[in-house]
Amino acid sequence: MAIRDRGKLKWRPASFMPEGFAMTRAMYKDQERQAKPILDEYQREEFDQQICYAMEFHLRLKLTIWHDGFLQEITGNVHYIDPIKRHLRVESKPGEIQRVDLDCVIGVVVVD
Template sequence: MTIRDRGKLKWAPAAFLPEYTKMLRDLDTDYHRKQKPIIDEFQFEEFDQRICYAMEYNFAVKLTKWVDGFNYEIVGSVHFVDPIHKEVRLKTEDCDVERVKMAEVIAVEVIE
């Protein structure tokens, strides 16, 4: 006689408990969050130099930004650097303009 196990299905919440499913989803999201890396002034200066270099020679840039515990990568050419609002405007491949705050940037890579 073999035992028929339902596997992961037995741990799945019932459909009549939406709060429980939301809590499990939030718990999974919180588990994958990362702390923001500490960026010093020298790294910010290096980011600025790379952005200026890419803007001068019209190279593409891959910016990695940290938002609410998750890293996102944006690839595009530098359209405008706004020193007043401290943001970079990138023109992406699908001709959209993305505004990225410099406080969110954790890595800059020039794609030649």
């Protein structure tokens, strides 16, 4: 009696492998996270002054934003400051407005 073997089929990846790959990717992504920097009162005041200056003279800003452990950079013109909700509205491209939380801003540079 001959042994019936499945051949190469038994060596194919099991159905759990895609989830394992996704978990490995998530693990490496979590290792790159950074803690939110603590800003003192003077740095926040300087950021506010630079934002107001850029808004008054229609200059572009380069904002560094901490979001969920990662740093992002947004370059654009400040369209509006909402003091109640503590949001900035930044126009990065003509017609494209992004809302940025003021508490997440960790760096401001006037580009122009």
